[in-house]
Amino acid sequence: MSDHAPRTVERHCDVAVVGGSAAGLAAALQLGRQRRSVIVVDAGEPRNAPAAHMHGYLGREGVPPSELSTVGREEVRSYGGEVLGGRVTRVIRSDDDRFRVELLGGHSIVARRVLAATGLVDELPDIDGLAERWGRDVIHCPFCHGFEVRDRPIVQIVTHPMGLHPAGLFRQLTDRLTVVLHDHVDVERSQVDVLQAAGVEIIHGQVRRIVPDDDGHVAAVELADNERIEADAVAVGPRFRVRAEPFTSLGLRTAAHPTGLGDFVETDATGETAVPGLYAAGNVTDPSQRSRRPPPTAVGSAP
Numbered sequence: 001m002s003d004h005a006p007r008t009v010e011r012h013c014d015v016a017v018v019g020g021s022a023a024g025l026a027a028a029l030q031l032g033r034q035r036r037s038v039i040v041v042d043a044g045e046p047r048n049a050p051a052a053h054m055h056g057y058l059g060r061e062g063v064p065p066s067e068l069s070t071v072g073r074e075e076v077r078s079y080g081g082e083v084l085g086g087r088v089t090r091v092i093r094s095d096d097d098r099f100r101v102e103l104l105g106g107h108s109i110v111a112r113r114v115l116a117a118t119g120l121v122d123e124l125p126d127i128d129g130l131a132e133r134w135g136r137d138v139i140h141c142p143f144c145h146g147f148e149v150r151d152r153p154i155v156q157i158v159t160h161p162m163g164l165h166p167a168g169l170f171r172q173l174t175d176r177l178t179v180v181l182h183d184h185v186d187v188e189r190s191q192v193d194v195l196q197a198a199g200v201e202i203i204h205g206q207v208r209r210i211v212p213d214d215d216g217h218v219a220a221v222e223l224a225d226n227e228r229i230e231a232d233a234v235a236v237g238p239r240f241r242v243r244a245e246p247f248t249s250l251g252l253r254t255a256a257h258p259t260g261l262g263d264f265v266e267t268d269a270t271g272e273t274a275v276p277g278l279y280a281a282g283n284v285t286d287p288s289q290r291s292r293r294p295p296p297t298a299v300g301s302a303p
């Protein structure tokens with residue numbers, strides 16, 4: 001080997017956790033407390049990164065998402081767990097039926113069990129001005145950020161048949177709610193009737209763009225016919241794509257989520273996937289799971 005060849009390192013542990021945000025760190029904490037050696041690899045892109053604060057999280061209400069990660073990493077390390085910054089490119093079986101977790105840059109981890117806690121990617125409707133305000137004044141979850149926009153004009157853009165579901169929840173937070181049924185989306189007539197009876201304005205239309213004010217905040221939603229609807233916040237439901245790519249080399253397949261909004265990784269009651277020894281937790285298993293729900297920890301019972 002040349003003196004200048006990059007040095008790669010192979011580490012060994014009981015459990016390698018891929019993804020070190022809410023789910024991965026919570027699992028690693030339990031693993032450390034069960035005296036399992038655990039290495040967490042995290043690429044540092046949690047789903048809620050665009051949001052300034054986390055809400056509905058008992059004991060950490062209102063803290064920035066990065067603070068949860070910082071505290072969680074310290075807690076994992078306090079039990080001997082390791083948390084590494086990095087990206088896992090592939091997980092394969094090694095000859096002795098262990099897993100080889102390969103990282104970008106050539107390093108690897110050999111582990112007896114692997115936990116997939118890689119989360120998901122939110123895919124937003126292709127509407128001008130939406131993506132750049134995602135997580136700030138473009139929101140999706142009334143529980144996470146609804147209270148912060150209470151009593152203000154909210155425009156909810158519905159782009160798929162399941163999209164009307166949160167409208168009743170937003171109506172509970174403001175009586176200035178307008179729902180735009182975008183691009184002839186097919187929704188239940190009875191749901192529309194209930195919302196209208198509750199004072200929600202329903203508009204059938206084509207959203208052209210989100211109109212910002214001088215400070216870059218949402219000011220209005222503009223329709224294709226030039227109508228502008230005043231808005232301090234926009235609610236929209238994304239579709240979901242789980243980050244399962246590192247595990248497909250093990251034969252892991254994702255399943256279509258029953259909502260029709262994306263895919264997910266199926267697990268049994270212990271959190272194990274269809275690939276023996278590969279567990280999954282967090283949004284990768286359930287797109288509607290929020291940070292406050294702990295993941296299953298049966299991976300900790302790995303022999």
Ligand SMILES: Cc1cc2nc3c(=O)[nH]c(=O)nc-3n(C[C@H](O)[C@H](O)[C@H](O)COP(=O)(O)OP(=O)(O)OC[C@H]3O[C@@H](n4cnc5c(N)ncnc54)[C@H](O)[C@@H]3O)c2cc1C
Pocket residue numbers: 018019020021022023024041042043044045046047048049050051053054055056057086087088089117118119120122134135143144145243246281282283284289290291292
């Ligand atoms: C805008 C927004 C705001 C939200 N606000 C709230 C809120 O206020 N309260 C609340 O309870 N919930 C909130 N949520 C939901 C919350 O973000 C998720 O429930 C939570 O992040 C799920 O945790 P997770 O650990 O499963 O996934 P994530 O938090 O998404 O973490 C996955 C981690 O895995 C890493 N990763 C992915 N692939 C790899 C790889 N190949 N190698 C290494 N690492 C990898 C990522 O970088 C990331 O750090 C919000 C969601 C969004 C979109």
